[in-house]
Amino acid sequence: MEGRPLGKSRLVMTENAMILRDITLVNALGLHARPAAQIAMLAAKAVSRVWMISDGEMVDAKSIIDILSLYCPKGSPIRFAVENTQDVETLNAIAALAESGFGEN
Amino acid sequence: MTDSDLREIILTGIGVSPGICIGKAYLVDVEGVDIVEKYHISQLHVHSEIKRFKLAVKRAKNELRTIIENTPDAIKEHVDILETHVILLKDKLLYGKIIETIETDFINAEWALKKVVSSLKAMFLNMSDPYLKERAIDIGHVSDRILNNLVGSEKINIATIDKRVVLVAADLSPAQTSQIQLERVKGFITDKGGGTSHTSIIARTLGIPAVSGLDHATKSICNGDLIIVDGISGNVIIHPSEQTLVTYEERRIEYEFRMAALDRQSHLDAVTLDGHRFMVMGNIELPEEIVSVLDHGGDGIGLYRTEFQYLGRPDYPGETELYDKYKDVVEVMAPRPVTIRTLDINGDKALDRPIESVEDNPALGLRAIRYCLKHPNVFKTQLRAILRAAAYGNVRILFPMISGFEEIQEAKAMLHTVSDELKEEGIAHNRDIEIGIMIEVPSAVILSDILADAVDFFSIGTNDLIQFSLAIDRGNRQVAYLFNPLHPAILRLLRQTVDAARAKGKRVFMCGEMAGDPLHIPILLGLGIQEFSMNPNAIPLAKQTIRSLNVEEMRIFLSEILKEKTAQAVMERVQRRFGQEGGHGV
Numbered sequence: 001m002e003g004r005p006l007g008k009s010r011l012v013m014t015e016n017a018m019i020l021r022d023i024t025l026v027n028a029l030g031l032h033a034r035p036a037a038q039i040a041m042l043a044a045k046a047v048s049r050v051w052m053i054s055d056g057e058m059v060d061a062k063s064i065i066d067i068l069s070l071y072c073p074k075g076s077p078i079r080f081a082v083e084n085t086q087d088v089e090t091l092n093a094i095a096a097l098a099e100s101g102f103g104e105n
Numbered sequence: 106m107t108d109s110d111l112r113e114i115i116l117t118g119i120g121v122s123p124g125i126c127i128g129k130a131y132l133v134d135v136e137g138v139d140i141v142e143k144y145h146i147s148q149l150h151v152h153s154e155i156k157r158f159k160l161a162v163k164r165a166k167n168e169l170r171t172i173i174e175n176t177p178d179a180i181k182e183h184v185d186i187l188e189t190h191v192i193l194l195k196d197k198l199l200y201g202k203i204i205e206t207i208e209t210d211f212i213n214a215e216w217a218l219k220k221v222v223s224s225l226k227a228m229f230l231n232m233s234d235p236y237l238k239e240r241a242i243d244i245g246h247v248s249d250r251i252l253n254n255l256v257g258s259e260k261i262n263i264a265t266i267d268k269r270v271v272l273v274a275a276d277l278s279p280a281q282t283s284q285i286q287l288e289r290v291k292g293f294i295t296d297k298g299g300g301t302s303h304t305s306i307i308a309r310t311l312g313i314p315a316v317s318g319l320d321h322a323t324k325s326i327c328n329g330d331l332i333i334v335d336g337i338s339g340n341v342i343i344h345p346s347e348q349t350l351v352t353y354e355e356r357r358i359e360y361e362f363r364m365a366a367l368d369r370q371s372h373l374d375a376v377t378l379d380g381h382r383f384m385v386m387g388n389i390e391l392p393e394e395i396v397s398v399l400d401h402g403g404d405g406i407g408l409y410r411t412e413f414q415y416l417g418r419p420d421y422p423g424e425t426e427l428y429d430k431y432k433d434v435v436e437v438m439a440p441r442p443v444t445i446r447t448l449d450i451n452g453d454k455a456l457d458r459p460i461e462s463v464e465d466n467p468a469l470g471l472r473a474i475r476y477c478l479k480h481p482n483v484f485k486t487q488l489r490a491i492l493r494a495a496a497y498g499n500v501r502i503l504f505p506m507i508s509g510f511e512e513i514q515e516a517k518a519m520l521h522t523v524s525d526e527l528k529e530e531g532i533a534h535n536r537d538i539e540i541g542i543m544i545e546v547p548s549a550v551i552l553s554d555i556l557a558d559a560v561d562f563f564s565i566g567t568n569d570l571i572q573f574s575l576a577i578d579r580g581n582r583q584v585a586y587l588f589n590p591l592h593p594a595i596l597r598l599l600r601q602t603v604d605a606a607r608a609k610g611k612r613v614f615m616c617g618e619m620a621g622d623p624l625h626i627p628i629l630l631g632l633g634i635q636e637f638s639m640n641p642n643a644i645p646l647a648k649q650t651i652r653s654l655n656v657e658e659m660r661i662f663l664s665e666i667l668k669e670k671t672a673q674a675v676m677e678r679v680q681r682r683f684g685q686e687g688g689h690g691v
Contacts, residue, residue: 033186033189033193033243034185034186034188034189036189037188037189037192037193040192040196041192060197062197063196063197063198064189064192064193064196065193065196065198065199065225065244066197066198068229069228069229
């Protein structure tokens, strides 16, 4: 998919400087609006930026709309990343939430 | 500025419903939601405009919170999505982007909201996966909520137009038309569409003028502009001069006088010069329209479209609700026949409920009998309501979009099942009703000799039959010129259908647009169509046309017509012989 608008960009920023967590999406319905809202809500607590990366594309995890513009069906590998060490707790919370299937089924 | 300061502009489109009206324009915007005010603001007001926007978002948030708090725990999971909406309200790509747009474009908050939301929706709708497309729905809900709080109680709603206006729209969907209080509308004009679009059918049924295919009407006309709609010539005049107004007022009176003269004879039977009587009936969509059918001398209801009650609501109508409506129509019309066509919706698309699957081509998709057989509960509810209403008069049932024999068998089996159930439950009903099918899919014509065995009558739906056999999208103006009921291929399909039915002793009716056109009636008489059903306003002229013809002569005329090789040649021959009878034109 080319020519995407919004905040999404091809993964150009180096991930070296960031703290990463990799998970696999377990929800039967994939990443729809409700889980996206839960991620955005947690990410809002971070002091610096929080990223969500899937299939080489990177979006702002503080924006539901940006998250939703990623195509993430069940089984997608997803990477979450924070830029600031103070946000590790937030990162862990997001990863744990995603691994638990966002409390669905 | 008064109207006389403005220059008169004439737009030309396709007249899709005859008549003339003069009135104020009311614009319905592209997305169907009501228009929002659009204006530029000065740099000085940017700050206060942003404040106004933030306040609206805050109010929207409080509304959502209140709804969530007042929801009983038992159904809490249904309001989960509202929590998502609360977060969406402050999403930077919505909230942040709108504030940015107010700042950079110097436009009011409503306009900025519309701009941002349209581009977000477009992004989601352009995604190929249906699963992603649905995401645009939540954004729409959130933006509507903000908009309501921005415009407050002054918001105009399509359902509450309080004066007689001319509706101006890019296009009107069946769901939108279902929201309009039609008695408040003097006429319709649309950018898109042609003579067979939903809007034009509604307009003809209501007897109000309509012009379609104007391309830029929504851009050229402002809310409140005085406009003249001439549904006969297809002209729309914006800011008419005093002189033009007088001319059109005279034409309007003359037109209505001629129609009234026709109406006076409409109660006489439609008997040909050689003594054959034909039934001329009305097509209706709303129970209220039976008044118009009776006023225009209709001999019954040849097509009762039942989709209306399923539109613009989140749930399916219940049996009692349907039964009440059908019974009203059946009782008033008795002993005249009422032909109830079972649900013909384009899958779930027309309905205001979650889309089960997105279809690329809904006209050829899961609609009508296909949809009903896949959703037996929805279908059975309707069948029960029909059989119960049948106890009060003369009901005939009509199954739409039949393409093969097994669909009739399945539909009839279901009809028998519900009738057995009603009997067991001791509920009054009448199972002894005539069963017919719509002939609108080319395969039904090809199979007509076989299908005739399973039914009491055929009813030919010309609009769909023409578009499917000639492969034309009826909403596409580029190919609208091909839409011609007099195409030699269509005439052969009609002949094949009638011949097959006759060989089995079955009757053939026509309820398509073709049946109501005085220029087509001579051919239909020659073919052996036994009953005509049309928009109520067309009944008087159709009856008068039948009274002026001789069936035996029409059979001979038909054999000549069938020798012609092109639609053009057929048309010329018909025009030469019957042109002076008029048609809708003047």
